[in-house]
Amino acid sequence: MTRYAMTVDQKLCVTCNACVIACKNENQVPEGAARCWTVQVEKGSFPLLSLETRSERCNHCENAPCVTACPTGASHYEDGGIVVVNPDKCVGCKACIVACPYEVRYMHPEGYVDKCTFCIHRVREGLAPACVTVCPTKALKFGDLDDPRSEVHQELQTRQHKVLKPEEDTRPRLFFLT
Amino acid sequence: MAPAMNRRTFLKISGTTVIGGLAASAGLVSLMPKAQANDVRVTPDRVVPTFCELCFWKCGVLAYVKNDKVYKLEGNPKHPLSNGKLCPRGTGGLGALYDPDRLRRPLIRTRVGEEEKWKEVSWEEALDFTAKRLNEVKAKFGPESIALFSHGHGGAFFKTLLKAMGGTTIVAPSNDQCRGPRESGFELTYGVGVGSVENIDTPHARCIAFIGSHLGENMHNTAVQEVSAAAAHGATFITVDPRFSIIASKSKYWLPIKPGTDTALLLAWANVLIEEGRYQKEFVQNNVEGFAEFAAHVKDKTPEWAYIETGLEPSLIRETARELAKNAPAAFVHPGRHVVWYGNDTQRSRAIAIVNALLGNWGKKGGFYLPQSLNVAAYPSPALPHGAGFKPRQTFPLATSPCAYDVCDASMKQGDDAARVHAWIVYGCNVPLTLPNTARTIEAMKALDFVVAIDTMPSEVTGYADVVLPENTYLERYDDLDTTPFRVPYVAIRQPAVPSYGETKPGWWIAKSLAEKLGLGGFFPWKDARDYLATRLEKSKLSFADLERDGVIVGNAAPIYDDSPTQTFKTPSKKIEFYSKAMADAGLPPLPNYEAPEEPPPGYFRLLFGRSPVHTFSRTTNNPRLLEIVPENELWINSEMARVLGLKAGTRVMLENQDSVKTGPIKLKVTDRIRQDCVYMVHGFGREDSRLSRGYRRGASDARLVTRVKRDPVMGGTGMNVNFVTLYRWKEA
Numbered sequence: 001m002t003r004y005a006m007t008v009d010q011k012l013c014v015t016c017n018a019c020v021i022a023c024k025n026e027n028q029v030p031e032g033a034a035r036c037w038t039v040q041v042e043k044g045s046f047p048l049l050s051l052e053t054r055s056e057r058c059n060h061c062e063n064a065p066c067v068t069a070c071p072t073g074a075s076h077y078e079d080g081g082i083v084v085v086n087p088d089k090c091v092g093c094k095a096c097i098v099a100c101p102y103e104v105r106y107m108h109p110e111g112y113v114d115k116c117t118f119c120i121h122r123v124r125e126g127l128a129p130a131c132v133t134v135c136p137t138k139a140l141k142f143g144d145l146d147d148p149r150s151e152v153h154q155e156l157q158t159r160q161h162k163v164l165k166p167e168e169d170t171r172p173r174l175f176f177l178t
Numbered sequence: 179m180a181p182a183m184n185r186r187t188f189l190k191i192s193g194t195t196v197i198g199g200l201a202a203s204a205g206l207v208s209l210m211p212k213a214q215a216n217d218v219r220v221t222p223d224r225v226v227p228t229f230c231e232l233c234f235w236k237c238g239v240l241a242y243v244k245n246d247k248v249y250k251l252e253g254n255p256k257h258p259l260s261n262g263k264l265c266p267r268g269t270g271g272l273g274a275l276y277d278p279d280r281l282r283r284p285l286i287r288t289r290v291g292e293e294e295k296w297k298e299v300s301w302e303e304a305l306d307f308t309a310k311r312l313n314e315v316k317a318k319f320g321p322e323s324i325a326l327f328s329h330g331h332g333g334a335f336f337k338t339l340l341k342a343m344g345g346t347t348i349v350a351p352s353n354d355q356c357r358g359p360r361e362s363g364f365e366l367t368y369g370v371g372v373g374s375v376e377n378i379d380t381p382h383a384r385c386i387a388f389i390g391s392h393l394g395e396n397m398h399n400t401a402v403q404e405v406s407a408a409a410a411h412g413a414t415f416i417t418v419d420p421r422f423s424i425i426a427s428k429s430k431y432w433l434p435i436k437p438g439t440d441t442a443l444l445l446a447w448a449n450v451l452i453e454e455g456r457y458q459k460e461f462v463q464n465n466v467e468g469f470a471e472f473a474a475h476v477k478d479k480t481p482e483w484a485y486i487e488t489g490l491e492p493s494l495i496r497e498t499a500r501e502l503a504k505n506a507p508a509a510f511v512h513p514g515r516h517v518v519w520y521g522n523d524t525q526r527s528r529a530i531a532i533v534n535a536l537l538g539n540w541g542k543k544g545g546f547y548l549p550q551s552l553n554v555a556a557y558p559s560p561a562l563p564h565g566a567g568f569k570p571r572q573t574f575p576l577a578t579s580p581c582a583y584d585v586c587d588a589s590m591k592q593g594d595d596a597a598r599v600h601a602w603i604v605y606g607c608n609v610p611l612t613l614p615n616t617a618r619t620i621e622a623m624k625a626l627d628f629v630v631a632i633d634t635m636p637s638e639v640t641g642y643a644d645v646v647l648p649e650n651t652y653l654e655r656y657d658d659l660d661t662t663p664f665r666v667p668y669v670a671i672r673q674p675a676v677p678s679y680g681e682t683k684p685g686w687w688i689a690k691s692l693a694e695k696l697g698l699g700g701f702f703p704w705k706d707a708r709d710y711l712a713t714r715l716e717k718s719k720l721s722f723a724d725l726e727r728d729g730v731i732v733g734n735a736a737p738i739y740d741d742s743p744t745q746t747f748k749t750p751s752k753k754i755e756f757y758s759k760a761m762a763d764a765g766l767p768p769l770p771n772y773e774a775p776e777e778p779p780p781g782y783f784r785l786l787f788g789r790s791p792v793h794t795f796s797r798t799t800n801n802p803r804l805l806e807i808v809p810e811n812e813l814w815i816n817s818e819m820a821r822v823l824g825l826k827a828g829t830r831v832m833l834e835n836q837d838s839v840k841t842g843p844i845k846l847k848v849t850d851r852i853r854q855d856c857v858y859m860v861h862g863f864g865r866e867d868s869r870l871s872r873g874y875r876r877g878a879s880d881a882r883l884v885t886r887v888k889r890d891p892v893m894g895g896t897g898m899n900v901n902f903v904t905l906y907r908w909k910e911a
Contacts, residue, residue, distance in 0.1 A: 009410075011409060011410075011428065012406045012409055012410060014394030014395070014402065014406075014424045014425075014428075014791065015424065015791075016265060016266050016394065016397055016402070016791035016792070017266045017791060017792055017807050017808075018263075018264060018265055018266040018269050018791075020266070020807060021266050021269040021270045021792075021803060021804070021807065022250075022252075022264075022269045024803065025249065025250035025251065025269065025272060025803075026250055028249075031802070031806060032806070042849065042850070042851060044850070045817075045850045046422075046434070046816065046817075046818075046850040046851075046852075046853075047422075047432065047434045049422050049427070049432070049850060049851060050427065051422065051424070051427035051851075053424065053427065121219040122219065125219065130250075133252065133262065133263075134252065134253065134263060134264055134269055135263065136263040136264065136265055136397075136399050136402050136403050136406070137402060137403065137406035138263075138403075138406060138407075138410070139406070
């Protein structure tokens with residue numbers, strides 16, 4: 001079975017935001033909204049410092065609270081477990097926005113809730129998501145967790161990694177290589 | 179004679195100041211492509227390969243076009259500089275194409291009663307007027323009194339234009355405001371500069387030292403791809419920076435150096451390499467001139483000596499020198515890019531060049547590769563006249579070109595017409611924010627007889643022009659071929675993806691048309707850009723059709739390394755010159771010397787500035803797609819200093835420099851990621867013209883605060899990190 005996942009290499013990501021802009025172009029994301037963004041976490045004090053750098057988006061959880069919370073079935077699992085909102089079914093009640101522990105969703109001006117789709121329209125054509133394609137540092141990788149030949153599978157085999165808010169038991173498919 | 183203008187005032191380009199004009203922004207906001215159905219893949223009508231101009235690196239891009247609108251840009255996988263990837267600015271090129279504030283008709287400054295206004299005119303009228311005014315200045319003061327400021331690939335056509343007129347006063351801020359000292363330092367040492375793209379073999383390096391170079395924030399696509407590749411295979415990074423930059427955070431060693439003392443560190447590294455016998459002895463013996471003099475020169479430049487200057491622990495200086503040595507020759511000290519810091523910048527670049535030679539890395543894998551370029555025939559054109567010499571007259575002994583900064587001085591020389599510059603042609607270059615000291619540049623522009631600006635956007639420079647000629651963006655025009663030297667030879671094409679917006683025209687057409695008006699059309703003997711490109715390619719036996727289809731043709735790669743023990747260099751001695759006779763002959767120190775920087779006065783911080791990955795100077799600070807991501811700059815201040823001053827993160831402050839010049843308000847970023855003796859901001863913000871509907875008055879402008887410069891005695895670079903600022907809480911009026 002295909003289980004799509006993304007890895008974000010914090011050692012390579014420089015938070016340049018190319019992913020954010022490529023996503024906005026690809027998915028016609030309205031001004032003021034974003035489906036992905038970058039985060040810097042500063043730790044320590046001068047001069048003993050460290051900085052975590054990463055690009056974040058929907059975690060495409062295997063146990064997605066948004067899907068559970070959605071009263072109309074608009075938020076649902078698609079091919080390979082990608083979590084997608086169907087705008088035709090969405091009534092804009094925002095239950096998913098409240099349920100999501102990662103704050104990855106926004107209200108589209110046309111009245112539905114929108115978020116990252118792992119560029120499912122590209123994935124279905126055998127292309128990587130726009131953010132992965134543009135990334136100049138190759139920090140982002142995408143593929144099938146269950147395919148031992150995939151880069152994401154291999155990265156997770158060989159690299160230390162984490163997910164965001166593991167205590168939520170959402171089982172994210174967005175992994176951060178540390 | 180054209181109607182006399184008193185002194186030119188700043189003219190905004192907007193609906194209200196244009197006579198009989200169309201409102202400049204009406205109906206343009208919707209130019210940004212509207213949302214398509216959610217996540218339905220758009221099928222493009224065509225995908226046009228071209229090369230980018232959001233900065234000057236010239237990456238290959240693919241423009242996806244639907245209904246004559248570009249809806250997305252991707253890296254061209256076939257182009258060796260992009261490899262299918264793009265930086266955020268290149269990705270956001272849509273914002274440059276569809277900026278509602280774009281220039282769209284030629285404008286002439288005119289007078290209505292007591293008031294100066296813009297008049298929208300036809301191209302015919304604008305070109306006639308420009309040619310007439312340029313001819314008047316040429317007839318009266320000679321062609322040398324016309325200066326060309328040029329930044330970007332399209333500038334080549336305007337250089338031909340000025341040279342055809344007999345002029346030679348051609349300046350570029352990429353020289354004396356950016357990488358000039360680096361090129362001079364390497365030319366004096368190796369006989370060649372490192373160029374742009376720099377000839378460093380980053381992907382194969384095992385250790386790299388970055389000195390003030392903040393790659394990852396400075397987002398040259400190929401350079402960042404290669405640094406990331408080096409990081410991925412475990413290369414050791416050493417970052418020397420007063421600020422904990424992104425690349426510092428990826429480094430094994432961060433050396434938070436006292437600003438302005440980098441040369442002391444470099445000399446101490448050289449001391450360790452030589453005194454501990456860790457340099458590449460065979461390479462040095464075979465290839466270096468003046469090693470003994472240099473070794474004697476650094477004998478007392480120990481890490482303990484450098485500690486006093488730099489504040490860096492001697493043990494850390496030794497350890498990092500050994501780390502470089504251990505990985506040599508697959509190790510290098512990055513030559514940097516924007517290096518006009520403290521006035522002694524050519525000397526610091528010489529020190530970098532020499533430490534690299536001690537690592538024996540020239541022509542070696544993981545060091546400096548030997549770049550190649552594709553030889554493409556020129557269009558057969560008449561030889562350009564040899565000008566009588568440029569103005570201002572040469573004052574820097576080893577400069578290879580005149581300095582943009584000196585053209586400002588020469589523009590203000592009232593009463594000395596022989597030495598004075600009287601007219602500017604400005605191509606793609608916002609001079610008031612590019613040169614240090616905005617007020618001084620504006621004073622110079624006001625003193626001129628005539629200014630013509632060719633640009634895509636209204637800006638500070640167009641505000642003080644007499645004529646504004648609206649150019650196509652890179653997505654609407656042909657340009658000359660690109661054959662940048664790189665690790666593989668290639669030729670790339672810039673070609674239009676979509677039709678021209680408004681009445682905008684390509685740079686080649688503007689330059690050629692002006693030449694024709696000046697009776698110099700013979701120097702542009704081609705029919706149009708396609709004829710020009712087709713002929714060049716045909717004479718080189720390269721296929722125009724292939725180039726149009728793929729955007730790039732990559733030639734056969736020749737060896738980029740030289741494993742012979744002895745190499746030949748283009749210096750007078752044919753060796754790598756540690757001791758520079760050229761410098762000695764010019765009365766300059768022949769060995770790189772360290773000069774301690776001036777200390778900040780009490781209560782002041784040294785002002786440092788750099789780049790955001792999302793912006794290219796002031797060129798992008800109105801770009802809707804990029805400004806959305808980084809809408810303003812912030813002032814970085816050390817947490818402890820902020821506590822002492824009682825200032826909190828997010829507070830807006832005004833900055834005032836040692837000469838009482840103010841800018842701001844700017845938001846505070848309170849962080850431990852910077853030393854206590856300096857503050858830092860991103861360059862390009864603090865725009866002061868309200869024509870920029872988005873970028874107007876966001877953040878602060880370092881260019882206004884850099885009222886003092888320390889000139890590089892070798893080539894005239896304007897050292898800009900010599901200004902000090904104090905800050906106070908901003909109160910909304």
